[in-house]
Amino acid sequence: MSKAVLQADGKLMHMLASIEDGDASTLRMIERPVPEPGAGQVRVAIAACGINFPDVLMIEGKYQFTFERPFAPGIEVAGIIDAVGEGVTTLAPGMRVVVQLDNGGLAQFAVVDAGEVMRLPDSVSFETAAASLLTYGTSFHALRDRAALAAGETLLVLGAAGGVGLAAIELGKIMGARVVAGASTQSKADLARAAGADEAFVYPAKVDDPRALSALFKQHCPDGTDVVYDPVGGDYAEPALRTMNPKGRYLVVGFAAGIPRVPLNLALLKQCAIVGVFWGAAQKSFPAECDALLDELWALVGEGTLTPPAPTIYPFDKGGDAIAALKERRAEGKLVVRIG
Helix, strand or coil, X not given: CCCCCEECCEEEEEEEEECCCCCHHHEEXXXXXXXXXXXXXXXXXXXXXXXXXXXHHHHHCCCCCCCCCCECCCCEEEEEEEEECCCCCCCCCCCEEEEECCCCCCECEEEEEHHHCEECCCCCCHHHHHHHHXXXXXXXXXXXXXXXXXXXXXEEECCCCEHHHHHHHHHHHHCCCEEEEEECCHHHHHHHHHCCCCEEEECCXXXXXXXXXXXXXXXXXXXXXXXXXXXXXXXXXXXXXXXXXXXXXXEECCCCCCCCXXXXXXXXXXCCEEEECCHXXXXXXXXXXXXXXXXXXXXHHHHCCCCCCCCEEEEHHHXXXXXXXXXXXXXXXXXXXXXX
């Protein structure tokens, strides 16, 4: 990868771009002009970008939103403000920040509205911030705001060794729940237990017998579940839903195994709620509430109450490998691409 060329009439930056629908192999490193911040905006020199399942979907053309190509995937970044636009008075070049984007994280620079950036404490590294904004934001919003998880309740976490799963385990324990973690390999189950799960077990990587899977879930949650945290979906959803206690909350977080088809009579019979969790949409719908949640989150990280596990780091030119690892469910913990 060549260095971005600085020219007298402007700057060029590198971005790892999606140029057509497809998997990570279709991404290409290209050069584009460095964007200039407009009124009320700041430009961030990106240091690190977290990789998340929406990145897989957006480059395949399967995400909830579509973007004009070429675009860079990547929706959570940390870095340093290097320029501010007209009217920006509360932020200045040199400040360490973290921000959630619609896309564009796998690039050297991004321009965002000043109101969307969050100051990053010096005690939190760029890599930790880029690994935590979406995962811990999603999981904290899910467990606190959407499920109202209470001390003493049983929380079942699927996909427990992924970024959001590990965050849900740690937050669930801080909130006083009994946490049962399920994962598709023994090494992933061991990682979940190391993250604080009270119990961790292995479920099949492919569901051939839903009844057997339901029995497995019930074996490890003999008293039922009060909250299910599900970023996996697919054929795992219905067996997990069958574990629910009355007044339970089933959190629909993501679809790593595909979008499930669940018979809604189960919600009636179980007297439980099926609750959607969309952190990005919540930030737009309830910005003040979500900003307060993030302030609390960064305080917990800064004081050491929350200790996000060290992410797996990929170099900028291998960002596609990180996305491929996530799609193929090979990732353990959070993946971060170091940009600068």
